[in-house]
Amino acid sequence: MKQLVIISGKGGTGKTVISAAFSSLASSKVIADCDVDAANLHLLLHPEVQEAHTFSSGEKAFLHSDKCTMCGECVEVCRFEAIEATEEDTIRIDSISCEGCGVCSFICPAQAIEMRDSMSGEWFVSHTKYGPFVHAKLGIGEENSGKLVTQVRRKATEICTQNNLDYVIIDGPPGIGCPVIASLSGADMALVVTEPTLSGIHDMKRIIEVAKHFKIPTACCINKYDINCENSSRIEAWCQEHSIPLLGKIPYDEEVTRSMVQGYPLTEHAKCAASKEIQELWEKLLNVLKKENK
Amino acid sequence: MILSVASGKGGTGKTTIAVNLALSLEGDHPVQFLDCDVEEPNAQFFLKPQILKRQPVFVKVPELDKDRCTFCGKCSKICAYNALAVLKDDVLIFPELCHGCGGCTLLCPESALREKEWKIGILEFGSRDTIDFIHGKLDIGQAMSPPVIRAVKEHRDPSRIVIIDAPPGTSCPVVESVKGSHFSLLVTEPTPFGLNDLQLAVETLRLLKIPFGVIINRADIGNSDVADYCQMHDIPVLMTIPTDRRIASAYSEGRTIIEILPSYKKKFLDLYTKINELI
Numbered sequence: 001m002k003q004l005v006i007i008s009g010k011g012g013t014g015k016t017v018i019s020a021a022f023s024s025l026a027s028s029k030v031i032a033d034c035d036v037d038a039a040n041l042h043l044l045l046h047p048e049v050q051e052a053h054t055f056s057s058g059e060k061a062f063l064h065s066d067k068c069t070m071c072g073e074c075v076e077v078c079r080f081e082a083i084e085a086t087e088e089d090t091i092r093i094d095s096i097s098c099e100g101c102g103v104c105s106f107i108c109p110a111q112a113i114e115m116r117d118s119m120s121g122e123w124f125v126s127h128t129k130y131g132p133f134v135h136a137k138l139g140i141g142e143e144n145s146g147k148l149v150t151q152v153r154r155k156a157t158e159i160c161t162q163n164n165l166d167y168v169i170i171d172g173p174p175g176i177g178c179p180v181i182a183s184l185s186g187a188d189m190a191l192v193v194t195e196p197t198l199s200g201i202h203d204m205k206r207i208i209e210v211a212k213h214f215k216i217p218t219a220c221c222i223n224k225y226d227i228n229c230e231n232s233s234r235i236e237a238w239c240q241e242h243s244i245p246l247l248g249k250i251p252y253d254e255e256v257t258r259s260m261v262q263g264y265p266l267t268e269h270a271k272c273a274a275s276k277e278i279q280e281l282w283e284k285l286l287n288v289l290k291k292e293n294k
Numbered sequence: 295m296i297l298s299v300a301s302g303k304g305g306t307g308k309t310t311i312a313v314n315l316a317l318s319l320e321g322d323h324p325v326q327f328l329d330c331d332v333e334e335p336n337a338q339f340f341l342k343p344q345i346l347k348r349q350p351v352f353v354k355v356p357e358l359d360k361d362r363c364t365f366c367g368k369c370s371k372i373c374a375y376n377a378l379a380v381l382k383d384d385v386l387i388f389p390e391l392c393h394g395c396g397g398c399t400l401l402c403p404e405s406a407l408r409e410k411e412w413k414i415g416i417l418e419f420g421s422r423d424t425i426d427f428i429h430g431k432l433d434i435g436q437a438m439s440p441p442v443i444r445a446v447k448e449h450r451d452p453s454r455i456v457i458i459d460a461p462p463g464t465s466c467p468v469v470e471s472v473k474g475s476h477f478s479l480l481v482t483e484p485t486p487f488g489l490n491d492l493q494l495a496v497e498t499l500r501l502l503k504i505p506f507g508v509i510i511n512r513a514d515i516g517n518s519d520v521a522d523y524c525q526m527h528d529i530p531v532l533m534t535i536p537t538d539r540r541i542a543s544a545y546s547e548g549r550t551i552i553e554i555l556p557s558y559k560k561k562f563l564d565l566y567t568k569i570n571e572l573i
Contacts, residue, residue, distance in 0.1 A: 009333075010304065010305060010336070011304010011462040012304040012305010012462075013304075016487065038302050038463050038494055040486075040487045040490055040491070043490060058374055059374065079396055096469060096501070096502070097473075100374050101374050101375075101393060101397050102374050103372075103395050103400065103401075106372060106397065106401055107400070138465055140464055141464065141465065141466070141498050141502070142466070143465060143466035146437065174304040174463070175333035175462070175463075175467075176333045177436070177437055177439045177467065178437035178438060180333075181435075181437050197546035197547075198336075198547065199309070199545075200546075203334040206334060206434065210435060213434055214435070227542055257485060257515045257516055260485050261517050263486065
C-alpha cells in the first residue's frame with residue numbers, strides 16, 4: 001500500500017480536479033477526501049453512501065443555570081473568551097468559542113458546568129464507479145478537523161489493506177496547519193500542486209517545507225503553467241535547485257471547468273491538452289512511487 | 295467598521311478583493327489591513343507594505359518541576375488534548391498538542407507545573423501609503439493557527455476601516471478570523487465547487503449572525519447555479535468580476551486590478567457604499 005497525498009498550500013490551485021483524475025486513472029485504490037472543511041471531491045465522484053458515522057471531536061461546556069451561584073470563577077479561568085457574565089447577572093457560554101478544555105467545569109465550586117459530548121461532523125464510506133471512497137463533512141464552524149482527517153485516513157488505509165489494494169489517493173486541504181499535517185503525516189509521497197503566481201510560489205515553498213519537516217518525499221506539478229511562463233520557469237529552476245522532481249506542467253484549459261460543471265473527472269471523457277498532461281503526470285508519479293519502494 | 299473577506303473555497307479571489315478594496319478606500323478613508331490567512335499570507339505581495347516591526351507569537355505550554363511532581367497523573371487525566379503523558383518517573387509534554395488552556399498548571403495538586411512560552415508564529419507590522427498593515431505567519435510544522443489569528447486581531451484599530459483577509463474553509467481558523475466583523479464579503483466562482491463551498495460559508499456566517507453579501511469572480515465561467523442560489527435565498531450579489539486575462543496575468547505578478555484597470559476603483563467604492571447600506 002502506498003499513500004499519495006495531493007496538497008498545495010494555496011487554495012484553488014486544482015488539487016481536487018487532479019485527485020479526481022487520479023481516481024479514474026489508478027487501477028487499484030481507495031480514495032479519501034481529507035478536505036473535510038470544504039469537501040468537493042464527491043461532486044465529481046458521485047458516491048453512493050454505504051456507511052455513515054457521526055464524529056465527536058470532544059466536549060463542550062454546558063451550564064446548569066439553576067446551580068450557578070454567579071461567582072464568576074469560570075469567566076476568570078477560560079482562556080478562549082467563551083464564558084461571560086452578562087449584564088442580567090447570568091453566565092453565558094459561547095459554544096462556538098469553547099475549545100472543550102473543561103477547566104471551567106473542574107473549578108466550578110457549585111458543579112454547575114457539565115462537559116457534554118459534541119457532535120461535530122460525519123464521515124462516510126461510499127461506493128463509487130472508481131472504487132471505495134471515504135469522505136466526511138465537518139460541522140459548520142467546528143474545530144478539530146485534524147482529528148476527523150485522521151479518522152478518514154484510518155478508514156481508507158484499513159479498506160486498502162483489507163482488499164489488498166495498491167494506493168490510497170488523498171485529496172488534501174489548503175494551508176499548512178492542523179488538517180494539512182493530519183493529511184500529510186505518514187504518507188508515502190506528497191504531490192504539491194502549484195500555479196505560476198507569486199502567491200502560488202510562496203505557498204508552494206511553505207508547504208514543501210512542512211512536508212520536509214515531516215520527512216515526506218515530495219514532488220511538484222504546475223497547474224495553468226501558461227498563464228505566466230516566466231513564473232513557471234522560476235518554479236522549475238527552484239525545484240531543480242532543491243531536488244524536488246517537477247512531474248508535470250498542465251496548461252490552462254477551459255475543458256477543466258466544463259468537466260467540473262458536468263460533474264466527472266477530467267480524464268474520463270475529455271481528450272484535451274490538460275487531460276493528456278494529467279495522464280502523463282500520473283504515469284510519472286507511479287514511477288517515482290515505485291522507486292520510493294526500494 | 296470591521297469588514298472581513300471570506301470564501302469557503304480557496305483561490306476564488308479573497309485577497310484580490312480585500313486588497314483592491316483597501317487601495318480604493320485609501321486616501322479618502324483611514325484603512326487598516328489585517329491578513330488573517332496566517333497559514334499562507336499573500337496580501338503582502340500586492341500591498342507590498344514596508345515592514346516596520348516584527349513580534350513573535352507565543353502560546354503558554356506547561357513545564358515540569360520534577361522535584362515537586364509525585365506522578366499522580368492528574369494533569370494527564372484532565373488534559374482534553376492528550377498533551378501530557380505521565381509515566382512512572384517522568385511526565386512527557388507535547389507542546390504541539392497543547393491548546394494553552396492552563397488547566398494542568400491550575401489544577402496540579404503539587405504546583406509542579408508552571409507555564410512557559412512556546413513560539414508558534416510571528417506578527418509583522420507595516421504600512422503601505424496610509425494603510426496600516428498587519429499580518430501573521432504560522433511557523434512551519436505548527437498545527438494551530440487560531441492563536442496567531444487572535445494575536446493579529448488584538449491589534450485592530452477601531453478608528454479605521456478594518457479589512458480582514460480570512461483563510462479558506464469554514465472551520466475554526468475562519469470563525470476566529472470573521473468573528474466580530476460587522477459585515478462579510480463571500481467571494482465565490484460560478485462552478486459546482488464554488489457553489490458547494492459558498493453554501494457552507496453562508497451557514498457559517500448565519501451561525502455567527504454576521505451580515506454578508508456575495509461577490510462572483512470569473513462570473514462568466516461555469517453555470518448560473520451560484521446566481522440562482524443567491525437569488526433564491528435573498529443573498530445580495532454585490533459585485534461580479536468577469537474573466538479577464540489581464541486580471542489573471544496581473545495577479546500572477548503581484549499587481550492589483552486597480553493598478554492595471556483604474557476604472558475598477560469606482561466599482562470598489564460602489565461596493566463599499568452598498569455594504570454601508572446593508573449594515
